Every structure is written in structure tokens, then in C-alpha cells.
Amino acid sequence: MKHLLRVAYFCSANAGLPLLVRTMHKRRYGQFPRVLFAHRVIDFTQPLFSFFMGLDFLTVPDFCRRLEYLRKNFKIISIDEYARYVQTGEEPQSNTIVLTFDDGYRCFYTRIFPLLKKFNIPATMFLCTECLEKGAILLHDRLGYIVATSLVTKFSLPELDSRTYSLGSEGERVQVFRDVGAKIHTMSHDDKVRTVDRLSEVLKVDESGIPRHVPMLSWSEVREMLCSGLVTFGAHTVSHPILTSIGMREARYEISHSKAVMEKELDVPVRFMAYPNGADEDFNESIKAAVKEAGYDLAFTTISRFGSQIDPYELPRDGFSSSESISRFKLRVSGFFDFCGPPVIGKLWRER
Numbered sequence: 173m174k175h176l177l178r179v180a181y182f183c184s185a186n187a188g189l190p191l192l193v194r195t196m197h198k199r200r201y202g203q204f205p206r207v208l209f210a211h212r213v214i215d216f217t218q219p220l221f222s223f224f225m226g227l228d229f230l231t232v233p234d235f236c237r238r239l240e241y242l243r244k245n246f247k248i249i250s251i252d253e254y255a256r257y258v259q260t261g262e263e264p265q266s267n268t269i270v271l272t273f274d275d276g277y278r279c280f281y282t283r284i285f286p287l288l289k290k291f292n293i294p295a296t297m298f299l300c301t302e303c304l305e306k307g308a309i310l311l312h313d314r315l316g317y318i319v320a321t322s323l324v325t326k327f328s329l330p331e332l333d334s335r336t337y338s339l340g341s342e343g344e345r346v347q348v349f350r351d352v353g354a355k356i357h358t359m360s361h362d363d364k365v366r367t368v369d370r371l372s373e374v375l376k377v378d379e380s381g382i383p384r385h386v387p388m389l390s391w392s393e394v395r396e397m398l399c400s401g402l403v404t405f406g407a408h409t410v411s412h413p414i415l416t417s418i419g420m421r422e423a424r425y426e427i428s429h430s431k432a433v434m435e436k437e438l439d440v441p442v443r444f445m446a447y448p449n450g451a452d453e454d455f456n457e458s459i460k461a462a463v464k465e466a467g468y469d470l471a472f473t474t475i476s477r478f479g480s481q482i483d484p485y486e487l488p489r490d491g492f493s494s495s496e497s498i499s500r501f502k503l504r505v506s507g508f509f510d511f512c513g514p515p516v517i518g519k520l521w522r523e524r
């Protein structure tokens with residue numbers, strides 16, 4: 173029975189159901205554009221491929237299949253066009269979607285940008301300026317590299333808890349990355365850095381190989397993509413701290429300095445920002461006020477549930493995920509799950 177239900181779900185999800193859902197969604201909620209976000213698109217030839225797969229990163233074929241569906245069923249619009257809809261309250265005339273990417277990984281240039289050019293598709297990348305300015309490595313990438321490459325197979329770290337962690341298999345390494353990541357998430361930024369430093373010592377990892385494993389974009393690549401007219405760049409702070417885990421003074425610096433650096437380097441206004449991590453607990457009203465004060469027009473979360481009202485500084489995004497089947501992806505971007513949760517933003521959008 174369960175199997176039959178699965179077959180029925182698969183058939184309907186691949187046949188007319190997404191189209192039916194889109195029609196119903198449009199009738200009920202209007203055509204508020206959905207924004208999608210991704211981080212890395214990985215290739216099986218790259219180092220640590222199976223570890224990254226465990227972290228749910230998209231492979232190139234995964235991304236291409238999803239992009240093909242989006243191209244055929246939606247108009248992919250630029251973030252500037254999206255901003256116009258947010259600011260004016262106008263509704264697009266057709267099904268629209270926005271593609272965004274976070275953190276500034278070089279695979280965006282090598283694997284995504286060629287596809288954007290081939291199909292003439294706009295996209296947005298949110299950059300952390302310290303990576304471009306100083307070659308800095310983001311803390312979650314340090315943690316991933318340490319856990320994925322250590323030759324130590326068991327460890328404990330009193331700074332975290334009293335547990336003994338095992339790094340015996342790839343699956344265990346992925347789990348340790350998730351568990352340690354969750355533990356340090358609630359720490360202050362300085363304590364997070366100290367804990368990752370300590371972990372690096374305990375796991376005896378030489379971190380000099382990280383840039384080769386996790387290459388980031390350079391300013392020249394960013395400029396080339398900007399000149400194509402297809403890629404818009406937004407800010408993702410200077411060093412990617414969780415903004416609620418640092419003081420307000422530091423948060424203001426992260427928010428405004430990243431904008432200033434990008435505007436100086438690229439000579440264009442930087443109007444958009446994405447909060448690091450972007451979950452409910454990663455920003456608050458004071459952070460949103462600081463973002464507005466710094467001169468940004470819109471700021472994006474990673475909350476897929478649409479909010480109860482339109483807030484240009486708390487805009488929802490849906491993540492891409494390799495573990496999500498293409499059938500479920502089609503239903504999700506068509507709005508199927510909006511019928512299962514709280515009222516979506518589009519309804520209020522239409523009513524205002």
C-alpha cells in the first residue's frame with residue numbers, strides 16, 4: 173500500500189500536479205515570486221566529494237535538472253525586478269522565480285555562470301567581503317575541513333560537552349559536523365572561533381589545504397560576472413558571523429562595511445543583503461533596523477515559510493537540496509506546501 177502511494181505520488185508529481193498546484197496557487201495567493209537559494213554546486217572530481225554530498229550540496233546534474241524545470245515552467249527574473257515588485261506591490265504577469273547563491277564559492281563562477289550565460293538567466297550572489305579581501309576562510313568551512321580530513325578517529329572536547337565523538341566513517345564525520353555545528357551555533361562568535369581553533373588542535377589538522385578544497389571567488393571573477401549583466405551581487409556581511417551572536421556595534425560594522433567595500437570595488441550600488449545562516453534566531457528587529465539604516469533596500473532570510481506580512485527586511489527563500497527528489501522540488505516551487513502551512517505572503521500581498 174505504501175509502495176502504491178509512493179508510485180501514485182511520483183506519477184502525479186511528474187505529470188500534471190505541479191501545473192494544477194501553480195494554477196490553484198495563483199488563484200488563491202496571486203503570483204508573488206518565490207526566491208531560491210543555494211551555496212555550492214559540487215562535482216564528483218573534487219576533493220571531499222562524498223563528505224559534501226552528505227551535507228546535502230547539489231551536484232552539477234542535480235542543479236541542471238532543477239534549472240531545466242524552472243526554465244520551462246517559470247520566468248527567472250533578476251533581483252532588481254523582484255525588488256520592484258516588493259516595493260510597488262505590483263504583481264508579475266507570469267510565474268516568476270529568483271535564483272540566489274550565498275557565501276561566494278568559486279564553483280558559482282566555474283559551474284553556474286556558464287549555465288547562466290548559455291540560457292541568459294539572471295542570478296544573485298551574496299558575498300562575504302573578507303574572503304575576497306583577505307582570502308579568509310568561513311568558520312563553517314574550517315569546521316567541515318577539520319572534521320572531514322582529520323586522521324584522528326575518536327575525540328572529546330570538554331569545551332563542547334562530555335561526549336566522545338567518532339570519526340570512523342564518512343557518515344559519522346557528517347554527523348559530527350552537524351552536531352558540533354549545532355552546539356557552537358548558540359555560542360558567541362568569539363567562543364565559536366576559540367572552539368574551532370581547539371578542535372583543529374585536538375584533531376591535529378593542518379588547515380593550509382583549505383583554500384584548495386574550498387576555493388572562493390576573486391574580485392576579477394566577480395567583475396567579469398557583473399559586466400555580463402546577468403549577475404547581481406549582494407552583501408552577506410564581512411566575515412559571516414551570526415549577527416545575533418555579536419554585539420550591535422560589531423553587527424553594524426559587518427552590515428555596513430561589507431556594503432561599502434563592495435561598492436568601492438564594483439562601483440555599483442549594493443542594494444541587497446542576506447543574513448548569515450538566515451534562520452529565525454539569526455536576526456532580530458535591531459539587526460533589521462541596522463540593515464535598513466545602512467541603506468539596503470531588501471534583506472533575505474533562509475526561512476522557507478512565508479511570513480505573515482511583507483517585510484522587505486525579512487524576505488523568505490527556499491533552499492535547494494540534493495536529498496529532495498525532483499518530484500518534491502517541482503511541487504515545492506509550484507507552491508504545494510504553502511497550502512499545508514500558515515498563510516503565505518502572496519495572499520497578504522494581494523490584499524494590501
Ligand SMILES: [Zn+2]
Binds near residue numbers: 274275447
Ligand atoms: Zn552564508
